[in-house]
Amino acid sequence: MSDGNQPRQERRPDRAALVIAAALAVVAIVIAWSTANMGGAATYARIGPTTFPYVIAFGLFVLAICTAYVALRGDFPQREEQNFPPMLWIVGGLAAQMLLLKTVGFSIATGLLFAATARGFGKGPLWMTVPLGIVLAFAIWFVFAKGLQLALPAGPLERLF
Amino acid sequence: MDTFALLAQGLLTALEPINLFYALVGVTLGTAVGVLPGIGPALTVALLLPVTYKLDPAGSLIMFAGIYYGGMYGGSTTSILLNTPGESASIVTALEGNKMARAGRGGPALATAAIGSFIAGLIATLGLAFIAPWIVSIALSFGPAEYFALMVLAFMTVSAAFGDSALRGLTALAIGLTLGLIGIDLQTGQARLAFGIPDLLDGIEVTTLAVALFAVGEALSVAATKSAREQKIEPVKGSVWMNREDWARSWKPWLRGTAIGFPIGAMPAGGAEIGTFLSYSVEKQLTTKPEEFGHGAIEGVAGPEAANNASAAGTLVPLLTLGLPTTATAAIMLAGFQQFGLQPGPLLFANNPQLVWGLIASLLVANFMLVVLNLPLIGLWVRLLSIPTHWLYAGILMFATLGTIGANPSSFELGMLLAFGLMGYGLRRFGYPIAPVVVGLILGPMAEQQLRRALAISQGDPTVLVGSPIAIVLLLLAVTAVVLPMILRARGQGKVLAQLAGDED
Numbered sequence: 001m002s003d004g005n006q007p008r009q010e011r012r013p014d015r016a017a018l019v020i021a022a023a024l025a026v027v028a029i030v031i032a033w034s035t036a037n038m039g040g041a042a043t044y045a046r047i048g049p050t051t052f053p054y055v056i057a058f059g060l061f062v063l064a065i066c067t068a069y070v071a072l073r074g075d076f077p078q079r080e081e082q083n084f085p086p087m088l089w090i091v092g093g094l095a096a097q098m099l100l101l102k103t104v105g106f107s108i109a110t111g112l113l114f115a116a117t118a119r120g121f122g123k124g125p126l127w128m129t130v131p132l133g134i135v136l137a138f139a140i141w142f143v144f145a146k147g148l149q150l151a152l153p154a155g156p157l158e159r160l161f
Numbered sequence: 162m163d164t165f166a167l168l169a170q171g172l173l174t175a176l177e178p179i180n181l182f183y184a185l186v187g188v189t190l191g192t193a194v195g196v197l198p199g200i201g202p203a204l205t206v207a208l209l210l211p212v213t214y215k216l217d218p219a220g221s222l223i224m225f226a227g228i229y230y231g232g233m234y235g236g237s238t239t240s241i242l243l244n245t246p247g248e249s250a251s252i253v254t255a256l257e258g259n260k261m262a263r264a265g266r267g268g269p270a271l272a273t274a275a276i277g278s279f280i281a282g283l284i285a286t287l288g289l290a291f292i293a294p295w296i297v298s299i300a301l302s303f304g305p306a307e308y309f310a311l312m313v314l315a316f317m318t319v320s321a322a323f324g325d326s327a328l329r330g331l332t333a334l335a336i337g338l339t340l341g342l343i344g345i346d347l348q349t350g351q352a353r354l355a356f357g358i359p360d361l362l363d364g365i366e367v368t369t370l371a372v373a374l375f376a377v378g379e380a381l382s383v384a385a386t387k388s389a390r391e392q393k394i395e396p397v398k399g400s401v402w403m404n405r406e407d408w409a410r411s412w413k414p415w416l417r418g419t420a421i422g423f424p425i426g427a428m429p430a431g432g433a434e435i436g437t438f439l440s441y442s443v444e445k446q447l448t449t450k451p452e453e454f455g456h457g458a459i460e461g462v463a464g465p466e467a468a469n470n471a472s473a474a475g476t477l478v479p480l481l482t483l484g485l486p487t488t489a490t491a492a493i494m495l496a497g498f499q500q501f502g503l504q505p506g507p508l509l510f511a512n513n514p515q516l517v518w519g520l521i522a523s524l525l526v527a528n529f530m531l532v533v534l535n536l537p538l539i540g541l542w543v544r545l546l547s548i549p550t551h552w553l554y555a556g557i558l559m560f561a562t563l564g565t566i567g568a569n570p571s572s573f574e575l576g577m578l579l580a581f582g583l584m585g586y587g588l589r590r591f592g593y594p595i596a597p598v599v600v601g602l603i604l605g606p607m608a609e610q611q612l613r614r615a616l617a618i619s620q621g622d623p624t625v626l627v628g629s630p631i632a633i634v635l636l637l638l639a640v641t642a643v644v645l646p647m648i649l650r651a652r653g654q655g656k657v658l659a660q661l662a663g664d665e666d
Binding site for chain 1: 328346348353356380386549550551556558560575579586587592609
């Protein structure tokens with residue numbers, strides 16, 4: 001960390017960590033609620049399918065309280081500043097692949113992911129990386145779908161072969 | 162001796178031409194992927210799992226053995242030539258190995274790492290072969306209560322004993338356990354936490370989770386880091402062979418590292434990095450040239466690297482004999498077994514001895530292949546190291562999604578990959594360890610089953626859980642694993658524990 005040696009100003013409540021604590025508490029409540037509403041089969045054994053979820057929900061709740069305590073004291077490790085646009089490229093690439101996979105097939109969808117990831121790490125231009133990604137993804141599709149009989153969704157490009 | 166006969170039979174299986182071919186493919190792929198910076202053995206195994214989907218169980222597990230050992234070798238190459246270790250267990254190797262490479266002694270550093278790994282792998286695999294039947298015979302007498310206690314112990318050592326915060330370790334474990342709840346309950350057929358979504362009924366795939374946390378999470382966090390890491394590949398100058406002095410200074414650390422690493426890996430105590438740190442400090446104290454430590458001492462490469470590999474083989478002891486994964490890598494390997502409907506544990510030794518002993522024998526074969534392949538091919542590995550970051554991560558994500566799509570070609574599965582990837586980024590950003598999440602997901606449902614079996618046998622009486630001396634000792638150890646580090650941290654000795662924090666393993 002670049003500023004690791006500087007003395008800390010003062011320990012302030014860590015808001016992001018408080019959000020984590022809240023999220024843990026919400027998950028605990030969702031588990032407990034979902035388990036309580038599970039329906040009939042649940043009750044016939046004393047130690048049935050509901051016991052473990054309740055234990056975990058309770059544990060998560062305790063952990064949420066502890067996390068909130070640590071967050072209020074500002075005891076979480078220091079974090080570096082983050083650069084968000086590159087992350088958005090990668091997340092966008094993954095989302096595009098997920099949404100397009102069924103319609104355009106493995107190669108094109110994965111090629112887009114490839115190009116978007118490279119763009120996230122600062123490599124462009126897209127008119128060069130997209131075709132490159134599609135060619136690579138097609139080669140992978142060919143090896144795995146034809147050679148190893150893995151079920152990879154086919155699109156217009158794959159159906160040519 | 163029975164073990165010899167079984168091992169010899171295993172060797173016959175492993176030496177069949179087709180199995181030799183699988184092992185060769187496994188070690189080559191494992192090394193190639195393991196060498197890539199940012200990819201540790203856990204991700205190597207998870208990424209290469211789809212390659213084995215269509216093989217028969219024996220062939221697939223043999224290839225797996227090769228991938229596992231190859232990934233370990235690849236990691237050490239990365240940490241010597243590039244100062245960013247691909248796996249946490251290689252951090253120590255990077256300390257001295259990278260200094261040696263900078264001083265133009267990269268060749269001998271790679272050689273001592275490779276030969277040390279070979280010797281450690283050989284001894285530890287033989288150790289595995291001899292210790293396994295013995296543990297199996299004890300484990301056969303274990304009831305559900307003992308298994309449950311054993312799993313609680315594994316939970317605690319994996320999550321709370323090491324790292325810089327027991328709270329964050331336990332939270333990571335609880336996240337894994339929560340994910341493990343999702344899906345159909347094995348004993349009653351009751352759907353839990355599925356919220357009416359059919360894709361969730363089968364539960365969460367360990368490989369999807371592991372690939373998301375390790376590959377997608379890592380890619381996001383590297384992309385988001387502002388301060389670019391300095392990455393300088395040290396060229397391998399001169400001969401890769403070790404001179405007489407190198408040999409003289411290496412052989413004892415190899416053996417000591419093996420002696421330290423194997424027991425630590427074999428105990429349900431988590432990552433390989435503990436052994437490497439211990440070995441490093443032992444070598445530092447025993448060396449005749451203390452002035453070289455910190456400037457490229459060959460003992461500091463030889464010992465930890467042997468410890469690393471010995472403990473990797475040691476991890477297979479609880480995995481194969483008890484079905485207990487103690488590292489993220491072992492958790493993924495367990496998932497690999499399960500895809501063939503095989504449940505590692507004492508019964509696997511009884512019902513499927515050919516498979517188990519074939520696997521152990523192919524570890525030996527893989528080890529031989531690696532020492533033959535690795536040094537001559539060093540030029541190739543160096544070229545893999547110099548792949549620019551943007552192509553590297555674009556390729557990693559391509560293969561990460563390939564594995565997920567190959568296992569289950571649905572958009573929902575990819576959505577989970579993305580969601581868990583974002584979670585992995587969050588875990589990294591806030592200093593949560595990753596391994597407990599993966600181990601919790603696979604071990605949680607197993608622990609629940611044992612708990613319910615134990616309570617069903619006792620007709621609901623919870624004292625059955627502390628009904629035998631073995632169970633009591635295991636549970637006490639589990640408590641110690643949480644409480645002792647807390648005391649150490651409170652007394653300001655937490656630094657050592659934080660250093661032992663495992664990210665990958």
